[in-house]
Amino acid sequence: MDGGTQTRAQLDLDVIEDYAAAIKDGVAFPPIVVYYDGNDHWLADGFHRYRATAKADRQEIDADVRQGTRRDAILHSVGANEEHGLRRTNEDKRRAVRTLLADAEWSVWSDREIARQCRVGAPFVGKCRALTVTDYSERKYTTRHGTTSTMQTGRIGSPGTPRANGHQVRRVADPEYVDPDYEAEAIAAARDLEIERDERIALSGGTELAAENERLTRQVAMLDKRIAALAEENSSLKFRENMWRERAKSAGWKGRDDA
Secondary structure (H helix, E strand, O other): OOOOOOOOOOOOOOOHHHHHHHOOOOOOOEEEEEEEEOEEEEEEEOOHHHHHHHHHHOOOOEEEEEOOOOOHHHHHOOOOOOOOOOOOOOHHHHHHHHHHHHOOOOOOEEEEHHHHHHOHHHHHHHHHHOOOOOOOOOEEEOOOOOOOOEEEEOOOOOOOOOOOOOOEEEOOOOOOOOOOOHHHHHHHHHHHHHHHHHHHHHHHHHHHHHHHHHHHHHHHHHHHHHHHHHHHHHHHHHHHHHHHHHHHHOOOOOOOOOO
8 A cells, every 4th residue: 555655754653643633533634545556556645644544443544546657656745744644753854855866867957846735845956966975976078088977976076085005094093083974974964954944935935035035135234244244454564564664673682584
């Protein structure tokens, strides 16, 4: 029924338990969405409801059955639960976007189109695309001898182990060691905050955008003042340097310029 069409990072077992208890109490849930290709049914929306129904020992479930393939079900799944059901986490949204970015057909879509399908902001997609590295990317090119060759481009720009004369160089331990797990969590948290801000701006219309523009305008004004102050300080330092040079020359001291 699923077959790889579930695009959340993971299902919430507590939610399944709550849904199952509600089903036993007679609560009616919206129909799940299923795509049928003539042979198989592919679940696209309602994974928690489907699992909860089975847990509640119910043999039937209301379903909205549509004509389509497994790919149709996946494309539906990446944007499901934005307006109903268990709210998606940032990791759920990232996995939905990466599902499309990992596909040969969908990955060539624009950030805006992928954002529309996944129900996220285009900046969110841009960040995910920038962080996506395909190790087996290939690029064909013509050599200077006129033959066609293939270059593995997926790892270009990625940090590798430095080498000298063909031999691996042993890395020196960093004395200011930072726990990589902690650092990764900090980076992920900062990225989540950026993503939430960008998505809030993209989906809220003009209000959030106007507020963000006002904040950035204030920052630019503060930076302009700081630059002006530094320029004035630099000018003052140069004046004092020249003054001391003149005094030194008057006193008969020969500096490097006069040696």
